[in-house]
Amino acid sequence: MYLVQAxxxxxxxxxxxxxxxxxxxxxxxxxxxxxxxxxxxxxxxxCCRFNPExxxxxxxxxxxxxxxxxxxxxxxVYSLSDQDTLNSHLPVxxxxxxxxxxxxxxxxxxxxxxxxxxxxxxxxxxxxCLRTMTEPSKQIxxxxxxxxxxxxxxxxxxxxxxxxxxKTNQIIHTLQPSSSHLxxxxxxxxxxxxxxTPGQDHExxxxxxxxxxxxxxxxxxxxxxxxxxxGPHICGDALDIQSVSVSGSSQQxxxxxxxxxxxxxxxxxxxxxxxxxxxxxxxxxxxxxxQWQGPDNIIAGGSDNNMMRCVDQxxxxxxxxxxxxxxxxxxxxxxxxxxxxxIAVGTSNFVYLVKRT
Numbered sequence: 001m002y003l004v005q006a007x008x009x010x011x012x013x014x015x016x017x018x019x020x021x022x023x024x025x026x027x028x029x030x031x032x033x034x035x036x037x038x039x040x041x042x043x044x045x046x047c048c049r050f051n052p053e054x055x056x057x058x059x060x061x062x063x064x065x066x067x068x069x070x071x072x073x074x075x076x077v078y079s080l081s082d083q084d085t086l087n088s089h090l091p092v093x094x095x096x097x098x099x100x101x102x103x104x105x106x107x108x109x110x111x112x113x114x115x116x117x118x119x120x121x122x123x124x125x126x127x128x129c130l131r132t133m134t135e136p137s138k139q140i141x142x143x144x145x146x147x148x149x150x151x152x153x154x155x156x157x158x159x160x161x162x163x164x165x166x167k168t169n170q171i172i173h174t175l176q177p178s179s180s181h182l183x184x185x186x187x188x189x190x191x192x193x194x195x196x197t198p199g200q201d202h203e204x205x206x207x208x209x210x211x212x213x214x215x216x217x218x219x220x221x222x223x224x225x226x227x228x229x230x231g232p233h234i235c236g237d238a239l240d241i242q243s244v245s246v247s248g249s250s251q252q253x254x255x256x257x258x259x260x261x262x263x264x265x266x267x268x269x270x271x272x273x274x275x276x277x278x279x280x281x282x283x284x285x286x287x288x289x290x291q292w293q294g295p296d297n298i299i300a301g302g303s304d305n306n307m308m309r310c311v312d313q314x315x316x317x318x319x320x321x322x323x324x325x326x327x328x329x330x331x332x333x334x335x336x337x338x339x340x341x342x343i344a345v346g347t348s349n350f351v352y353l354v355k356r357t
Contacts, residue, residue, distance in 0.1 A: 025324040029354055033310065033320030036342065037074045037353040041067060045346035047237065047331045049095040051110075054337035056124070057344055058110055059351055060092025066112055068124060071335070071342055071353060080112070080122050082129050090115040093141050093156075094237065098166075099149035111152055113140035119154055119164075131169050135162065142237070144194040146201040155191035155206055163218060173218050175225070185224035187214060193239035197269075198251065205241060205253065207234035213255060213267075229272045232265060233257040236288035236330060241269060242295070256290030256300050263287045264300055264311070278316050281309060289332045297356075299343055301329025308332055308345045310356065322354055 029035045043063035050057050056077070057069045064085035068078035091114065098109035109130070110122045117140055119133040139157040146152065151172070155161045163173035177186025189209040197203040207213045211233050214225040232239075238256030243249075251269035263286060264278035278298065285302035293299045293310070297319070301308035306325040309318050322345055331346040345352040 027322065027325050027352065029320065029322055031310070031318065031320035032356045033322060033343075033354050034357050035322070035352060035354050037071075039069055039074055039351040039353065041349045041351070044091075044327075044349055045331065045351055046091045046093060047095050048344045048346050048351060049097060049110075049333050050335045050337075050342075050344065051097045051124075052099075052337065054335035054341070057333075057351070058095045058097070058112075059344075059346065060095050060112065062091040064089055064092060064114065066092050066095065066110070066122070069351075071344075074353070078124055078127050080110070080124075080127055080129075082120075084116075084118055084120075084129075084132060085114070088114070088116040088118070093139070094143045096143055096145050096152070099145050099147055111143055111145060113143045113154060113156075115139045115141075117156075119143070121166075133164070133169055141190065141192050142194045142206070144196050144204060146196050146204075147199055148201050151201060153194050153196075153204055153206075155187075155194050155208075157190050159187045159189070159191075161187075161191065161194065161206060161216065173223070175216055175218075175223050178224050184210075184212065184228060187212065192234050193237050195239050195241050197241060198243045205239060207232055207239040207255065209233070209235065213239065213253065215272075227272060229253070229267055231255075231257075231262075231274070233259050238287055238290040238300070240291045242292045244295075254290055254292055254298060256287035256302070258286045258288060258302065260286065260304075263302070264290060264298070276316070278311055281305075281318055281321070285309075285329070288328060288330050291332060291334070293334050293341065293343070294336075299332045299334060301332050301345060301347075303328030306347065308343075308352075308354075310343075320354075320356060322352055325352075326350070 043061040047060040066080040094113045096111045117135045121130045141156040161175040191208040202218045213229040232255035235258035240254040253267040266275045286304045287302035290300035298311040308322040310320040325347045327348040335341040
């Protein structure tokens with residue numbers, strides 16, 4: 001199976017843990033979770049994302065193909081591949097739908113990144129690739145659309161983050177650390193997650209192997225980060241931010257770390273201070289993915305114990321789990337359009353669609 005090689009460190013690992021493909025027990029839902037459907041793919045699931053309407057689920061596979069499913073039926077309705085993906089046969093690493101702010105392409109444009117350095121914009125209803133960009137000698141591991149959809153950010157196996165103009169496909173900003181090793185104003189290793197600040201086209205966060213979350217602002221006359229948080233060891237799509245005030249002036253950051261202790265943490269965005277460590281389960285996972293699920297819940301998944309858990313934000317108690325999965329959970333997402341959202345959980349060659357009862 002794919003994944004980038006880890007450095008020689010006991011604290012760093014990519015998503016390449018080899019696990020016995022035959023689980024001791026069949027996967028099961030516990031607590032207030034119920035399995036609605038199981039989607040089986042012909043290659044390992046690396047990433048997934050619901051479109052803004054919740055009517056489609058994009059699933060990126062280790063063979064370079066992206067499958068588009070109708071969650072209500074479980075049917076694959078589109079398959080996205082072209083000569084580039086067929087030739088390289090390398091994994092899809094991240095998927096993001098273009099923002100609902102762009103009504104012309106609402107729920108129909110998908111940004112996909114690949115382990116060979118390719119970046120593609122797909123038109124879903126025609127299954128055609130609109131544009132391809134390449135960052136040579138680099139694995140792209142993370143991407144994010146700005147809230148307006150006018151720009152997007154990519155990051156990956158080097159320390160640079162590139163901001164693209166969506167209309168021209170040109171890089172408009174390249175952000176990176178300074179040459180001084182005395183000032184950590186950027187990443188020093190691989191970047192696995194990027195998230196825009198809610199409502200802001202110029203501010204975003206990134207996290208990766210170097211145990212930092214970096215804050216970026218393209219309006220500032222510098223190509224370096226403006227501040228940072230030390231602590232989270234992010235090895236997947238395990239960085240999220242949400243507003244916690246009506247005005248949007250106060251935000252909290254959620255991080256998931258691939259380690260034994262303090263895996264799930266909540267931070268104040270303004271001060272960068274740790275608010276709380278979310279208690280682990282008695283057999284908790286080392287996390288590859290984590291998200292705010294609206295204002296009420298947290299969803300997270302990982303390895304060691306291959307499972308996904310739902311956490312109540314007010315009590316920080318686990319309310320439901322999907323356990324005894326065949327391999328690590330690399331990706332989770334939920335239908336943001338629904339009052340009672342479906343949660344997608346990617347593990348091995350399967351996507352489990354679950355719901356809180």
